[in-house]
Amino acid sequence: MLTDLDIERSIRAVAKQSGQTPAQVRRNIKEMLDETRACADPKHQEAWALIPHSGEEPTMEDVFRYLAERIAAHQSYS
Numbered sequence: 001m002l003t004d005l006d007i008e009r010s011i012r013a014v015a016k017q018s019g020q021t022p023a024q025v026r027r028n029i030k031e032m033l034d035e036t037r038a039c040a041d042p043k044h045q046e047a048w049a050l051i052p053h054s055g056e057e058p059t060m061e062d063v064f065r066y067l068a069e070r071i072a073a074h075q076s077y078s
Contacts, residue, residue, distance in 0.1 A: 002068040007061055029060055 008022075011029075015022045037048055037057065051058040051066045058066070 002065045004061055007064050026060070033060060033063060 011022050011025050014020075015025045018025070020028075036044060039045075048058065051062055053059065053062040
């Protein structure tokens with residue numbers, strides 16, 4: 001399972017590779033997720049509804065964990 005520490009390490013690695021700070025990378029990801037979440041397309045709304053989360057909306061970490069689990073499940077079928 002993908003942990004918060006795994007996610008933080010990945011964000012730091014992306015920041016280093018792109019010449020940004022981890023805070024900038026987090027802001028960029030949050031902006032992209034906010035744009036996607038705001039999309040009125042029913043398929044997008046259905047996809048967001050599938051992401052397990054405990055708060056009002058899925059967090060970045062919730063999205064990353066969900067996607068990592070989906071990728072791992074898909075790879076096990078290949």
